[in-house]
Amino acid sequence: MEDQLIKALACDGHVRIYICATTSMVEEARTRFDMWPTTAAALGRTLTVGSMMGSMLKSEKEQLTILINGGGPIGTIMVDAYSDGHVRGFVSEPHCHFQYEETGKLAVGIAVGNAGNLEVIKDVGGRDNWKGTVQLQTGEIGDDFAYYFTVSEQTPSAVSVGVLVDTDNHILSAGGMILQMMPDATEEDIAVCEEVLKQLKPMSTIIHEETDLEMVLHDMFGDVKILSKQPVAFRCDCSHAKMKRVLTTLTKEERMQMIEEDHGCEITCNFCNERYQFSEQELRDLEDFIDTYGRT
The missing domain is CATH 3.90.1280.10 (HSP33 redox switch-like)
Structure with a gap:
């Protein structure tokens, strides 16, 4: 699936959706930093959320920076995101690999840790910067951003993000989704979203198995209104x-x-x-x- 970000509305405009495929983006980052699987998953998840948050910015003059440090062996994760969909970022220690024994899944929460903060700094183009900080909940990235949106931006949100790494360390698939309840959302709208989330496969599986993000949204919600589509990429402006x-x-x-x-x-x-x-x-x-x- 081509790297892409879609913004949409569901439930008669009461639910805002951001969904993206970021496989090539995350593979670019993995290759550049020679990252091991768990580190690639941690940075990849953050880059993916960053691309969606960047698309929330109001103008091309704005940018945001995400800083995560949970005291784990991975150290600091830092990501810059821009309104046109491109992101860049790094981790302090690219050579970390942990797995949960009971499931065999990549142990991002162990690598990141949860004894620290998630910080988002918005550079709004010459005016005073805005900063929101929350304590990390799990270090698994998705849960932490859901908590950030709800507490720091007062926007009840669900965040699902995933990276699937092959046995040779290259990225098989990566992607994410953010569901946000609008102020006029009803209990029925909330129930619809809860049912979608209950049946939701891991985002990395969805991106790996499906070929069309728009169809994924229609399968989840039925009638959706597509607001915009844009490419996303790992790109740095250094020279x-x-x-x-x-x-x-x-x-x-x-x-x-x-x-x-x-x-x-x-x-x-x-x-x-x-x-x-x-x-x-x-x-x-x-x-x-x-x-x-x-x-x-």
């Missing part, structure tokens, strides 16, 4: 030029050490693991520019 600007934030002594001792340098982007090489001559030219015009 050689931006990394050069990072070099200007170092001290002159640090830059001269790179020139005289290392004869060049390499900078790695935290968000996508892309590596940028700078030759000794490039560094000398940059130093000459700074000496002439000052740090820019």
